[in-house]
Amino acid sequence: MSEIALPKIDSSILNRKSEIVKKLSKLTNIENVLSETDELRPYETDALSVYTQTPLAVVLPENTEEVSEILKFCHSENIKVVPRGAGTGLSGGALPLQDAILLGLGKFNKILEIDYENKCVVTQPGVTNLGITHAVQHKGFYYAPDPSSQLACSIGGNVAENSGGVHSLKYGTTTNNILGVQMVMMDGTICRFGGKSFDQEGYDLMGLICGSEGLLGVVTEVTVKILRTPEVVRAALIGFPSIKEGGDAASEIISSGIVPAGMEIMDKALIEATDNFSKAGYPRDAELLLIVELDGTESEVNELIKKVEAICKKNNCSSLKLSNSEKERLSFWAGRKAAFPACGAMAPDYYCMDGSIPRGKLAEALLEIKKLSEKYELPVANCFHAGDGNLHPLIMFDGNDKEQLRKTEEFGSEILKTCVRLGGVITGEHGVGIEKRELMCEMFNDNDIQQQLSIKKSLDEKNLLNPGKVYPILRKCAEEGRVHVHKNKDKFPDLPRF
């Protein structure tokens, strides 16, 4: 599985390496161009660390004009470019190519303007997601999308991947929370889409760029919307004796008209794994655990909690605990946030899948996954963003056992196909990258893919920007699509993954 088809290497580019490096050194500060083997090593992979490639060179420009000049040069010389933010992506979107420049945006690390009157922050793309919230929280504001890697992931990467988080049912994903971007096209053209006002007129090019996985342009500035921190946030921890009853309660909460800030489900395997790992105090007798978070004004939250309580009791919940302090609320989340490392502690390796399904199909999906787990004789634990239908099954296996690895791959692929069959999609928030590339044809037919490729062609005619990502190279559905973590050595072990 560590072998993957990549675009054909242009040996003429490899042969011109020293000349290219020399030219790049003229376009930015000489220290910003890395070309020695040792210097390149840290950039060989992103958080999908099973795949590695050594880039031709790494260039770390310091401003938009430099990005423009570098792209213009690469465009005229037919040199491929792979953009990279913080390298925390889970689908291999920033995997380098041997004959490509890796364009790192790490030096774009400043917040340019905090504009409380217009409720926005103008920032460079290398600033971390959490860095934005940290910059405004003393005034009672925050930036809403909260991918689990928010401590390290960059806002530019968030735009590229249209990152979500646990609160996206109520607050949306990145695309719903940005107002404008400045971007450089592959030919070096600098453009601006949107600004500080809502809904740019004409084609929503910002909406097109958001989630385009670095294939259409390099984002050099982002204007994000900031929101007022809710007055009160409370969580409920609810255990259920069966998957069906818990799933039904989650569906009923939504259909009753409640829009929770977050709603998470964990199955029995994960309840046990996380409780062993983080001693979160979860109800271990439960088959399914539901965490519901509600926010708003005090009476609003109290009213909603009463409704949630009634729905859960009606669906025979076996336990129900409400957070009475911020400390207690965070303790409810502690186990959930330790889900991935907890699985890592149970087996040498785990794969994390990222499909989305309609909320109401949860019980069906979990039962199907259980059957597959028996078929492949591999344990699986499931967590689910029940608010927005994003399912993360974690398959546990031993990567040293070739047969187990092969079975895991098949198992994972069947899960994603099940998601599509149930009316869902192959990736809810991790992106397609190289990881799920060959599964695109599970969702799209030739016409759909051709239309997307023709957009790509119209904006990057020579296919130089991040080629080989998102769209199948061989146009065949291979058995791929998950995050592989060996011996709990996630590239970013400190980041909570949920």
Add this chain to the structure above:
Amino acid sequence: MSTKIKINSQIFQDSNNIYYPKDETEVSDLIRELYKQDSPTEIIGNNSKSFIGNKTQSANTTSLSKISGIIDYKPEELYIKVKACTPINEIEQVLSENNQELAFEPIDFGYIKEGKSNKGTIAGYLSCNYAGSRRFKVGSVRDHVLGFKGVNGKGDIIKSGGTVVKNVTGYDLSKLIAGSFGTLVALTEITLKVLPKKDSSKTVIIYPSNFEQIYDFFNKLSSSSSEISGAVFIPEQSKDKDFVTKKNSVFKFNDLKSNVSFIAFRVEGDKISIEEKINNLKKELGLNNSDISTLDVYQSEPFWKKVNNLEVFEKTEHNLIRMVIPPANGSKLCKYLENNHNYFVDWCGSLFWIEVNSKKEEKIKDLKKMAEDFGGYLTVIKTSSEYDFGEAIFTVDKVRLIISEKVKQSFDPKRILNPGKMYRGV
């Protein structure tokens, strides 16, 4: 009978030479044939908003109005999938039976066009992407589209998105289609995110004394954790007596003082939290009970309908402009408009509806310059009969125009769909 023969024999057409394909396959066949013939077509739904935008440069007209009906509505999944030209009224009716709604609050453009309700179809509405008063809280139309199907300019049926909220599979074409005025695809199917209706609402009216105060209130309202879901400023001080009379008759409510300028803000939720939020906001804005009026739910709901229907500009024969700017520049714009045009402000200070009484396009040029200087944009939504389109009705910069042309090319290389509706060359 082949599509070519059908087209030539005008079986698809009515007496006004309008094509009425009945399903997605017929739309595809028709456009494929027009593509072969290099023959562009105007795309319309129920014709309720076709007056917005430039006149298309096309020999044919295709009405998608027969592509109508609800395909799949799952209240518990918070989505509805409909055929593209399903009337908005029909969608809202079905949602309402389940106590749900389209949270972006569709504007009823029928009032400015002909003085009565005509909300038109969801495809038309998505193609304009003009959200109503709740936009600054819940997002625009584009934020509520989960997926679509349609036919591109070559006649290929394409789709994007799905029915789930979290989906990052491939380019997010739903966003691109929103606000594209039918120039990229002829829509055949749309999936929308729907949300629960709030239990109740109340509207609080404040009577500010100057523009600085208006924007101070707007800023405090949008900064509060006691969330509001609508905030407008309706001015009184207009030189146009007819406008003042109209304003006072449209906004005639028992609990609203007439003949004055006012800010109205809406609070939604359950009854207890509405009271709590209003009390919080009164404190934050430094208001006493004597400073304000309150519209209960029976007055609040019709009030916001009148705002969203643009009833103060009912049947306007002048140029009607929609300008969006960052709110921090709003008070400057208000001061300018005060002496020049009839207007009101929505989206808590960001959206301006401006009626330009002058026949001269020069005035629109000035306003466009102002919009751009303030970091925003404007669109001439309705043109007077004398508008000669010397001044473009959309705002676009050179770079964006070039990129738009490229994007258009990728969907519709021969410019078959609504050519020129937005920009020349697109």
